[in-house]
Amino acid sequence: MKCPFCGEIDNKVIDSRLSKDATAIRRRRECLGCARRFTTYEQIEDMPIMIIKKDGRRETFSREKVRSGMQRACEKRSVSVNAIEDFIDELERDLRDTGEKEIPSTMLGEKIMEKLQALDEVAYVRFASVYREFKDVSDFVSELKLLLGNQNTGR
Missing domain, CATH: 1.10.246 (Serum Albumin; Chain A, Domain 1)
Structure with missing residues (x-):
């Protein structure tokens, strides 16, 4: 995952938990380049019918x-x-x-x-x-x- 602040691709996941509606996983990440933190969400890809x-x-x-x-x-x-x-x-x-x-x-x-x-x-x-x-x-x-x-x- 690319850091939104410095563009570094190396980072580590600090915390993972379900979103409030349990349809996604919220991941808190820390960039190994600039040490700033950001959040990403992982969810199932919705295939259209x-x-x-x-x-x-x-x-x-x-x-x-x-x-x-x-x-x-x-x-x-x-x-x-x-x-x-x-x-x-x-x-x-x-x-x-x-x-x-x-x-x-x-x-x-x-x-x-x-x-x-x-x-x-x-x-x-x-x-x-x-x-x-x-x-x-x-x-x-x-x-x-x-x-x-x-x-x-x-x-």
């Missing part, structure tokens, strides 16, 4: 895009902002747990709908109508029949 769109384009997973879609689907429903944030946290964890760096948008959409169905069924139908591009009322009716069928079978 890439979403493969239907047309083959790739874009970085965006919590904001998911949040926006969720807020539209949950508009005028009794779903709190905290519930939406928890939902997105869990979704992102699930995506990272797959171990894949690239995830098809279809898989992302299905995961969102699966989680949304458990959170709020009306919001689920709203989201599904946009995601699955319902063309007419019969598409809505078909989705509602599936939803009601799953309720009757205990799913």
